Amino acid sequence: MSDSLRELWLRGIAFNEAAPADVLIRLLDETAGEAGLLMCEGRDLPDAVIEAALRHPVERIRRALARNLRVDPARLAPLASDPSGLVRAYLAGGTRTLFEPRWVRPLPDDILVTFLTAQEGGEDGRVSERDIVGELSSSRQVPRSFPRDMAGHDHPALRLHAAFQWQSLTTAQRDVLLDDPDPAVREAARQGSRQLDPEVVEAELPPIGSRHAWFVLSTCALSPAVVERCFAEDVVLPLAHNRHTPADALARLARHPDAEIRRTVATRPDLGPAAEELRQDPDQDVRMRARLQPSIRTWAECEAVQSVVDHGPDCTCPITVPPDQPSPDWYATCAASEDPVLRRVAASWPGLPAELVGTLALDDDEEVRIRLACHHPLAPPHILLDVFVTRPAHRPHLLTLPAFPRTGRTHLIGHPDPEVRALAAADPALPAPPLEDPDDAVRRAAAANSALTPQTLETLLTDLRTAEGAAANPSLPVPRMHTLLDHCLNGAATPPPAARR
Secondary structure, three states, X not given: OOHHHHHHHHHHHHOOOOOOHHHHHHOOOHHHOHHHHHHHHHOOOOHHHHHHHHOOOXXXXXXXXXXXXXXXXXXXXXXXXXXXXXXXXXXXXXXXXXXXXXXXOOOOHHHHHHHHHOOOOOOOOOOOHHHHHHHHHOOOOOOOOHHHHHOOOOOHHHHHHHHHOHHHOOHHHHHHHHOOOOHHHHHHHHHHHHHHOHHHXXXXXOOOOOHHHHHHHHHOOOOHHHHHHHHHOOOOHHHHHOOOOXXXXXXXHOOOOOHHHHHHHOOOOOOOOHHHHHOOOOOHHHHHHHHHHHHOOOHHHHHHHHHHHOOOOOOOOOEOXXXXXXXXXXXXXXXXXOOHHHHHHHHOOOOOOHHHHHHHOOOOOHHHHHHHHHHOOOOOHHHHHHHHHHOHHHHHHHOOOOOOOOOOOHHHOOOOOHXXXXXXXXXXXXXXXXXXXXXXXXXXXXXXXXXXXXXXXXXXXOOOOOHHHHHOOOOOOHHHHHHHHHHHHOOOOOOOHHHXX
8 A cells, every 4th residue: 555545545534524433533543644633624523523632632633623613613612721822822813724714603702701811821831821812813703792792791801801992892881991990901991092082192193104003093083183184194094994083074085086085985874965976976986885875874884885895706805793783674775776786785694584585696796696605694506506616716615605505516517617527526416427537626526426336436546546535435335434544544564455456
């Protein structure tokens, strides 16, 4: 048995959907090498395998499991207090694969609480609790509503976390934190409150052109003097983003010679009379945004619209849940709108009712259908397949969706794109899987086709071009999986008897 065949068999079995727990647990052995790590990080796992990986003595196994986005994160809670700080950091940091999933599951509150209240970073001392929180902060695994939910928590570390997100809190929550019994929380709240004091912001404003100044100018309450300085130095884009920008400044921004400035303010709910002027703007994009503005009454609606108009049909930005959502009635109105942009907004909301999903699935606007496929769990499977074929940028995301069709793809077997042919090659309804296709991925997918018989698989297992796909084939008998693992993990020098040429 060559080392190449061994690695191919191990990888194939690791991702065989029909492999039972007792087979997969054997891949946790260190002799399985990278296959066991890839399995722990990259696929759904039975409960017994999860339990074995959680308690595994080899840290690399637990680290790989910590980054598995297909496992219910509640099952991973023990890793938040793992003896190894690196395991904790991996769970806090989320996936670091080449394909960053667009849907990032939020970590449960109990895991977030464990991280934010930890007094140390693990028994091994390789990372600190601050390092772990830093990983968490950049991971997109913290719901945007979490600070608001923690503002009244019993633990001061969690109230401190909330105070650092001052402008996401309600007025009542801010008032309570300003009188918090913990001095660190009170100080954080006092510092947060300064963001909404124009005189303090003016007194402490960093140089206008600096990076920190951009944050201040785009988020804090500004005095008239600061606003005038921005116009004088022509640093006004932050003002266009700032929710606290006064009405008179917005009117000036709506007439700014830079179309990017006008585009940025055109969908603001507080734009006022300037919206009418922008509907006659020479820039087409500005006119489109201003045309939508009468439909936007809240900042939540503004954010929902901007998430569409600021991106094209091939956008693969993360899909996140905002802390405040527009009302279902507003989304329903958008779905029925004559304006395709508003229908795209509706198609982007995962909570849209089934009857409206059915209507939008027939929409003449391609981007409506693309957004529906990528965002809505009830999008019809044929829409997902159509978008897969026509929009390669969305393929990695679509393949992660539970509704993505596993059959009905045979008509694509002659497609010029090998990614599409590989998809078709795995369809069990295909009469003759293309085992001789010139593309490696297509042959691998064909060899994994569940329509193949165990007898055919024996031949494919001995061919380097098809061995991995054959080992991943759900039709491979479980005893045969064990036999292959016996030889792979025990270092046998000859191939398993049934696989001899």
